[in-house]
Amino acid sequence: MTSNQVEQIKKMKNEFTRFMLMYKFALNELETKIEILKEEFHFLHDYNPIEHTKSRLKSPESIINKLYRKGGDITFHSIKSNIKDIAGLRITCSFISDIYRINDMLKNQRDLKVLEVKDYIKNPKPNGYRSLHLLVEVPVFMSDREEHVCVEIQIRTIAMDFWASLEHKIYYKYNQSVPTNLLRELKEAADSATALDQKMESLHREIAVVKEEQVDNIEESLAQLIINNQKFSIPESLLSLMGNDQNDSKNIK
Structure with a gap:
């Protein structure tokens, strides 16, 4: 390998590292926003609607494979234009109402631009998958320029997240060719998770009413x-x- 080839490889590696860092920094921005919301709710409200968060970056191999499937050119511009889920953030909540509450709070962030909303809660996928997906654009300030980076946000309840995790493991085990009986049972499990979410939402509303009626020691707490x-x-x-x-x-x- 010539010195010129070595330099070319180093340059490409640095450019790809910088490209991936943009998505990492976008996730960092979003995670900071979520942490601020969690702290605000901790101090000012009775409970925190955000149970936990999980972020991920697609691997370079996954990015290139998806680009090939889409028929895009192997350029940074093509990757950015064709693949919108390089960076992903999952927010897990206790109740369905929390999902839409968090959705509204994120939409009110002036520096976030919501590009797309897919509501798989009101319109579940045929297999039973339920979640709220947002595609947002996050400003990232690099040393020499400002970049607007896409991040996919998934907001779901604990029950939805548990079902989605199970479904993913089954599809991975059977390499996408899942037996019909398992698909049927997965759909039944999704319906059970939906029923559980609805029951928990009802209990949540009842508890909220009880809390409003309790005024003991209110002056001391205020x-x-x-x-x-x-x-x-x-x-x-x-x-x-x-x-x-x-x-x-x-x-x-």
């Missing part, structure tokens, strides 16, 4: 802040100031 496991008492002067501000706003109305 006068305290807990941040990073530190408890702070809100001074009475500040409480009275906030009360006056509310009265002033009512008078203005």
